[in-house]
Amino acid sequence: MPKDSKAKEMHQVEMMIGYILRIGVVVSAIVIVIGIIMMLVQGTGGYPNGVQPTGFRSIFNGVMALKPYAVMMFGLFLLILTPTLRVAVSIYAFAVERDRLYVWITTIVLIILIVASVIGYLGH
């Protein structure tokens, strides 16, 4: 295994990926917390009992109307996306490492994940 310069480059890439993932998770957490604070301030989720926004359109409209539940759902949606982000940046990490086998393996995982997500969205 060639050390030093390559190890250093890998280390930098890993730190950068760690940073990207941290931003992704923190942003989703901030959005969720804003939603919770809005709910505490307004004293309601902004929707009738037992109802919550589930589609892209209703969540978007709800966020625009500053409805707490819509903001929370938006944050939760961002959270659900973070593992996909994780897989996507891993492909980049393997590419930097010139590990073609794992670029392929990880790409397959990403494709399976996206296909399953789309099926999940369409099949609801």
Place this chain on the structure above:
Amino acid sequence: MIYSLLLMLGVGVLAGVFGAILGIGGGLIVTPVLTLMLGLDIKYAIGASVIAVIATSSGSTIAYLKDEMLNLRVAMFLEIATTVGAILGAVLTGIVHATFLYFLFGALLVFTTYNMIRKLMNKNSDTPNVKADALATKLNLNGSYYEKTTGQEVDYQVENVPGGFSMMFGAGFASGLLGIGSGAFKVLAMDTIMHMPLKPSSATSNLMMGVTAAASAMVYFFNGSIKPGIAAPLAIGILVGATIGSRIMQRLKPRFIRMLFVPVMFYLGIQMILKGFGVTI
């Protein structure tokens, strides 16, 4: 509202800490609290526990990456087996006999409990003494991690790759067909079958849990199973708990983590076998 908010935050922190240490997701703690304590419909409890798994995974993954605890290659390689198995399982629901699978996988977990106790009896079991097989070397699966309790960099080998891959496929299949979490089986595949050290096994399992759950989360998100009033504070609690838990895990002795696993694996195994008999606990 304040009460349930604080309860969810508290439960979340607890679930996050345990989930991050054991690498089995947060559903184990979250689901009983929601269904038994709050009387929540199982549909919403499952939705919340899927969010819990992702929050545990994402919360702890950030910390693990920095400490290079997880094995990304093992994660991605096994993830193919899990996801393909899960999709196939979901497709074959109703065709394959669920009862048989409950017994099979329940028995596997009980066997793992026995195996973990045996490893605990043997004092030197957590010092790696494993020969890499040719496939593991070819797939570059061998790794290393920093063991904080001894201050050493531990190089480890991975063996029985086909066995681990098959186990993950089976676990994915069972989780897709039965709608159960597969975290315990992920640890089983890596620790018991592939003989990876326990800490990287748990950390790697955590990453895989999140990736596997992300796909099914889309279904639950859009079919209204996720109640924001419950899932949102839960997610925040878990993110905090998982970050703390992954830091705690680094400092724990592998032997101690294994002790935590024994009752958890046994409980899950018995629970599954009873489900095979039609009894839900």
